């Protein structure tokens with residue numbers, strides 16, 4: 009049996025789950041009110057705060073660190089890589105500490121290493137306490153000694169991983185073009201969940217993910233719509249940087265000249281302009297809430313502004329799905345809707361009405377990220393595949 013701790017740091021929460029093999033034995037969501045996180049300048053500065061909350065949650069749930077075999081986190085804004093499970097070694101940790109942008113997922117690998125190091129150093133009931141492992145090398149340093157009687161599979165070493173980080177890049181060359189040579193389109197999306205639900209859908213159909221063409225729309229606080237051609241996401245809107253549909257907390261693609269005028273107006277600091285795109289864009293700016301449930305309740309109660317904003321968001325998602333269908337030359341096996349908003353029947357119906365002519369629409373409401381993290385770690389722990397190393401795989405040097 010392998011025990012795996014999964015960590016999913018989000019912009020408003022830290023989710024953790026413990027799995028004994030495939031069985032979930034603990035799941036905790038710690039919510040972070042906006043004012044709590046506002047005290048930290050940069051995302052990386054939240055690491056020890058969130059680590060201590062995780063340690064408290066594990067202690068309260070009665071899980072000893074010494075029982076863990078691996079810790080796996082959602083991966084962040086590192087340079088582009090292929091999909092898969094990555095060992096958080098010194099190279100990857102350094103990259104996560106100097107990310108290409110700000111996003112809560114930058115903390116996933118950092119927290120995984122810190123928790124793995126803490127687990128490694130935790131007292132064992134039946135054996136000596138191992139030498140503490142340096143945080144920066146927690147996952148990559150070889151086991152302290154053969155004496156360690158931990159339940160870890162690797163002579164006591166607790167490994168740290170990330171799986172399918174948000175920068176998974178499987179773009180075809182044409183997808184990288186913008187109309188300006190200094191601006192390249194980048195693959196930044198809900199790779200972990202999109203890949204997981206795509207595999208899920210393929211398995212439900214009795215098919216292999218690698219044999220299908222799917223369009224997957226993750227409908228969460230941010231929205232990404234990916235064109236999956238035979239197991240590779242060959243194009244997707246950048247869910248973070250002002251591209252694609254607007255979303256509950258993101259502005260999506262904005263008319264460029266108008267955006268430039270706003271940025272140059274002097275009304276906003278650089279940090280504020282960033283938040284207009286991600287955090288306070290989309291429904292948050294149009295309706296004053298990023299909670300689609302509240303928006304839907306207002307629309308149902310007759311608030312015309314809320315109804316139009318939701319309809320416009322569904323319209324933009326449908327347009328993006330149409331674009332993805334063109335990328336796949338119309339050869340689409342299914343359109344898969346996932347994320348929190350896939351629970352919203354009216355929203356799903358509005359999208360479906362526009363795109364069902366392309367292919368069947370299936371929904372996987374919520375997200376499958378924790379099992380996807382678990383499976384990525386288990387594949388390595390079971391020797392089904394080796395962990396990838398960031399230095400070997402990074403696509404842009």
Ligand SMILES: Nc1ncnc2c1ncn2[C@@H]1O[C@H](COP(=O)(O)OP(=O)(O)O)[C@@H](O)[C@H]1O
Pocket residue numbers: 018227228229230256298299300301302347348349351352374375
């Ligand atoms: N049951 C639901 N019905 C309608 N909207 C929902 C539901 N659950 C979550 N949402 C909306 O989905 C969005 C968040 O999506 P979610 O996938 O949960 O989060 P994130 O992408 O931020 O991890 C929010 O706008 C939230 O209000």
Ligand SMILES: CCCC(=O)OP(=O)(O)O
Pocket residue numbers: 018019111174196197198199228229230231247248
């Ligand atoms: C960074 C791209 C993925 C993303 O937007 O994730 P969240 O919706 O969880 O912020």
